[in-house]
Amino acid sequence: MTHSVYEALLNSNAVIEFDNQGYILWANPNFLNLMEYELDEIEGRHHSIFLPEFHQHELEYQEMWNQLAEGHAQAGEFKRLTKKNREVWIQGSYTPVRNLQGEISKIVKMAVDITEKKSLADNLEKKNKELLGAATKAKAATDAKTVFLANMSHEIRTPLNSIIGITDTLAETPLDNQQASFVEILQRANHQLMTIINDILDLSKVEAGEMELRPLPFNLQRLLDELEAVLGFRAKEKGLKLSLAIDPDVEEYFVGDADRLRQVLMNLLNNSLKFTNNGEISLQVSVNRTVHKGNLLFCVTDTGIGISKQKFKDIFQPFTQADTTTTRKYGGTGLGLSITKNIVQMMNGHIWFESQPGQGTSFFFTISVPSTTERKTTMHNPWQGRYQLTDVNHNISSSRRRILVVDDVEDNRHLFGIYLQKTAHAVSYASGGLEAVEMVAKEHYDIIFMDVQMPGMDGYEATRRIRDMEIQMNRTPAKIFACTANAFQEDVRKSLSAGCDLHLSKPVRKDTMLKAISSCFNDAQEAIY
Secondary structure: OOHHHHHHHHHHOEEEEEOOOOEEEEEOHHHHHHHOOOHHHHOOOEHHHHOOOOOOOHHHHHHHHHHHHOOOOEEEEEEEEOOOOOEEEEEEEEEEEEOOOOOEEEEEEEEEEOHHHHHHHHHHHHHHHHHHHHHHHHHHHHHHHHHHHHHHHHHHHHHHHHHHHHHHHHHOOOOOHHHHHHHHHHHHHHHHHHHHHHHHHHHHHHHOOOOOOOOEEEEHHHHHHHHHHHHHHHHHHOOOEEEEEEOOOOOOEEEEOHHHHHHHHHHHHHHHHHHOOOOEEEEEEEEOOOOOOOOEEEEEEEOOOOOOHHHHHHOOOOOOOOOHHHHHHHOOOOOHHHHHHHHHHHOOOOEEEEEEOOOEEEEEEEEOOOEOOOOOOOOOOOEEEOEOOOOOOOOOOOOOOEEEEEOOOHHHHHHHHHHHOOOOOEEEEEOOHHHHHHHHHHOOOOEEEEOOOOOOOOHHHHHHHHHHHHHHOOOOOOEEEEEEOOOOHHHHHHHHHHOOOEEEEOOOOHHHHHHHHHHHOOOOOOEOO
């Protein structure tokens, strides 16, 4: 190293020299300013005067000096104390210098003050830890809420299964006009309660990342016809004109999740029906020519009460309605539009609206669903599993099957018995998983309705044992339907992986039950898993 280079280093860095025992020989002004000492205050003193009273790396530091004494250069970041007892962080390099005899005559340390840099790094690390802690707490809170909602969904759906089932069965019996009106009120209340439960469950699925799309071929016109059939009566009751139309240049068949698209349209159309007292409601489907991504554009327009500009930014937030009086007057959870937005985004689309208070509202959304020439469609399956639900004759009394109903709730067993009493099927009952396994060991059943959440042996374990038995006994496998109030996608996967053929979410209606039985033994079935 030339003298000029050495001089430059001395001037630009904080430099101190020690003998090979660690006693201070000299320090330049930069080092003295950094450590707030005069040269005569430190000359001849041991380097330990710069160490904190308790040096957390004392052993490592001593080892470093042992290495220096053997002629090995060292470097690192060190915390030091100034004369005024101020802590500073130094990035230092220690270099042993040998004399002409090859002996170490001194150790030169060059230091850079990194206190500010270290403080920023420490603050950043602290903030990151705080953010990580907050994120962990938030995730724990979300997970706890998801578990709570799932449990509440199960607890509510279980009695609701009996309420809806018995109400529907009662509607099929001879009733006078007053009794029929009572049953109609019950059915409307059941429907409203199920809508609220499904909205809350869907929101928890969205927040838990559980909501999934199941793209299958569907007929767009048929979907709109179903919506018109469901909503037309309500519109007529309110004296409203309802029109649902598709532009001529829109294809007929598409591949997408028809059930989720139906849910989006039902949410928007129901909102229009709810908030419109005079005039009309329309749905128009066209080829998307807007700047937003997606191949289809949907527009739902009404002549209702409209939305005030102050509420524009909050309209897609969960639990939000135009105002609190809206909730009291029109009802609802305020979840529909939040869920709708999430579904549209999952379909690679965009949703927006235009509104004028007192004149009405138009909601627009785009989705990406490829068209198809395939004519085989799947529409509105209230269950998920290995078989395609098809429109077959529900009167299957000519084909007698042995059916086992497994449920720890007596009302549910009784309800399923009512559903099946006018068929030719032989129905048996088990109140738990273990009892079901013991019954299957004694005789073969064609169909098993298996509740999942039961005390003792649950439905998953019972299904696995039954499948093992069938293999050991070389039996024809029974069709096992998981029939449960657990409605998350993970519950569906658990049911199917345990060996169930179908997953039906409670409340299970009579029509769904008979259609599922028919489809499993009908030639029209097709595998979808």
